[in-house]
Amino acid sequence: SLLGYESNLNSAPSARFYTFTPSSGEVVLELDSGSRPKSGSAWLNSFSATGATELGAGEAIYVLADLRHRQSGGATDYLQAEGSVVWRAPKLQGLSAQGNHPNLRLGISQLEFGGRTLFQGLRTEASLEFPVWSCQGRGGLAREGRKFPGSPNNDGTYLGILVSTHCLIGNNLASFQFNTGSDRPDNEFRAGGNQRRSELGVGWTRSFQGFEAKLVGAYSIARDGQAYSPLIGSGATRELNRALVRAEIRVPINETWIWVVAAEASRQTSNLDLFDVESRALYAGIRARF
Numbered sequence: 001s002l003l004g005y006e007s008n009l010n011s012a013p014s015a016r017f018y019t020f021t022p023s024s025g026e027v028v029l030e031l032d033s034g035s036r037p038k039s040g041s042a043w044l045n046s047f048s049a050t051g052a053t054e055l056g057a058g059e060a061i062y063v064l065a066d067l068r069h070r071q072s073g074g075a076t077d078y079l080q081a082e083g084s085v086v087w088r089a090p091k092l093q094g095l096s097a098q099g100n101h102p103n104l105r106l107g108i109s110q111l112e113f114g115g116r117t118l119f120q121g122l123r124t125e126a127s128l129e130f131p132v133w134s135c136q137g138r139g140g141l142a143r144e145g146r147k148f149p150g151s152p153n154n155d156g157t158y159l160g161i162l163v164s165t166h167c168l169i170g171n172n173l174a175s176f177q178f179n180t181g182s183d184r185p186d187n188e189f190r191a192g193g194n195q196r197r198s199e200l201g202v203g204w205t206r207s208f209q210g211f212e213a214k215l216v217g218a219y220s221i222a223r224d225g226q227a228y229s230p231l232i233g234s235g236a237t238r239e240l241n242r243a244l245v246r247a248e249i250r251v252p253i254n255e256t257w258i259w260v261v262a263a264e265a266s267r268q269t270s271n272l273d274l275f276d277v278e279s280r281a282l283y284a285g286i287r288a289r290f
Contacts, residue, residue: 001043001044001045001285001286001287002043002044002045002046002260002262002283002284002285002286003041003042003043003044003283003284003285004041004042004044004262004281004282004283004284004285005039005040005041005042005281005282005283006039006040006042006072006279006280006281007037007039007278007279007280007281008037008038008039008277008278008279008280009037009038009039009040009042009072009076010035010037010038010075010076011277011279012031012035012036012037012038012277013031013035013037013273013274013275013276013277014037014273014276014277014278015031015273015274015276016030016031016036017029017030017031018031018273018274020231020232021230021231021232021233021234021235022231037278037279038076040072040073041072042070042071042072042076042283043070043071043072044068044069044070044071044283044285045068045069045070045071046066046067046068046069047065047066047067048064048065048066048067049064049065050062050063050064050065051063051064056090057090057091058088058090058091058101059088059089059090060087060088061085061086061087061088062085062086062088063083063084063085063086064082064083064084064085064086065082065083066080066081066082066083067079067080067081067082068080068081074114075113075114075115076113076114077113077114077115078111078112078113078114079110079111079112080109080110080111080112081109081110082107082108082109082110083107083108083109084105084106084107084108084123085105085106085107086103086104086105087103087104087105088101088102088103088129089101089102089103089104100128100129100130101128101129101130102126102127102128102129103125103126103127103128103129103138103140104124104125104126105123105124105125105126105127106123106124107121107122107123107124107125108120108121108122108123109121109123116149116150117149117150118148118149118150119146119147119148120146120147120148120149121144121145121146121147122144122145123142123143123144123145124142124143124144125140125141125142125143125162126140126141127139127140127141127162128140132165134167134168134169135165135166135167135168136165136166136167137163137164137165138162138163138164138165139161139162139163139164140161140162141159141160141161141162142158142159142160142161142162142179142181143157143158143159144157144158145157146158146183152187153187153189153190153191154185154190154191155185155186155187155190156183156184156185156186156190156195157183157184157186158181158182158183158184158197159181159182159184160179160180160181160182160197161179161180161181162177162178162179163177163178163179164176164177164178171206171207171208172204172205172206173203173204173205173206174202174203174204174205175201175202175203175204176201176202176203177199177200177201177202178198178199178200178201179198179199180196180197180198180199181196181197181198182194182195182196182197183195183196183197191224191228191229192224192225192226192227192228192237192238193224193225193226194224194225194226195222195223195224195225196222196223196225197220197221197222198220198221198222199218199219199220199221200218200219200220201216201217201218201219202216202217202218203215203216203217204216210251210252211249211250211251211252212249212250212251212252213247213248213249213250214246214247214248214249214250215245215246215247215248216244216245216246216247217243217244217245217246218242218243218244219241219242219243219244220240220241220242221239221240221241222239222240222242223237223238223239223240224237224238224239225237228272232272232274233271233272236271236272238270238271238272238275239270239271240268240269240270240275241268241269241270242266242267242268242269243266243267243268244264244265244266245264245265245266246262246263246264246265247262247263247264248260248261248262248263249261249262250287253286256288256289256290257286257287257288258286258287258288258289259284259285259286260283260284260285260286260287261283261284262281262282262283262284263281263282263283264279264280264281264282265279265280265281266278266279267279
């Protein structure tokens with residue numbers, strides 16, 4: 001449970017004025033004041049749980065759940081929930097495959113904002129877990145059905161590949177994730193059509209005497225397959241670039257309770273300035289771990 005401050009609670013675009021291009025010529029419009037970025041204090045609560053059942057010979061079933069709820073007053077409140085079940089198969093046999101574990105994952109996710117459900121996802125993954133020197137690697141395929149209840153024209157299906165690795169070296173835990181694929185629309189009238197997406201993520205956690213530090217970074221690129229709208233950017237094809245950095249300091253009080261200070265900065269840029277979004281956040285509070 002954390003208290004803090006965010007510079008863009010409603011994830012609003014950064015610019016105030018926008019140029020539209022109807023057939024009659026360029027028109028400059030001002031964004032309504034209610035749709036501009038809203039800053040202020042917020043209360044952030046999160047819950048995470050993991051369960052595992054070992055079946056022998058390296059086979060196991062894992063269940064994971066995450067819930068994140070931010071209260072900041074009225075329409076800027078949001079709720080993000082994710083859950084997944086993973087089956088880790090026994091090790092493969094044979095000289096070239098020894099030590100590798102096939103994995104199957106089924107996951108669901110939902111995002112609510114201002115009391116409305118904005119997104120629902122059903123994700124399946126088939127991957128192979130393998131040792132890489134002193135690290136644990138994973139590579140495979142992913143499929144996700146993406147639903148937007150408030151705007152069904154945006155519904156689509158994502159297909160892609162994923163690669164990740166986690167390494168424990170002394171007091172350092174390092175991670176790397178990369179995925180790339182295509183989000184194909186369920187409706188031919190979706191603005192931008194088919195979208196290609198790639199994302200790179202890195203993480204680092206280290207235990208020091210008396211505290212623990214964590215640093216996470218992510219960068220993604222997305223490009224539509226066709227013009228987003230003839231009224232925006234003279235019918236240009238939309239490109240999105242998003243960068244995120246998150247830092248966290250954890251100071252144990254005892255075996256259960258931990259003081260936490262977290263800071264985050266994110267920025268999305270686009271060749272269509274309507275999609276430029278920027279946010280900063282700083283939180284502090286307490287966490288319990290059982």
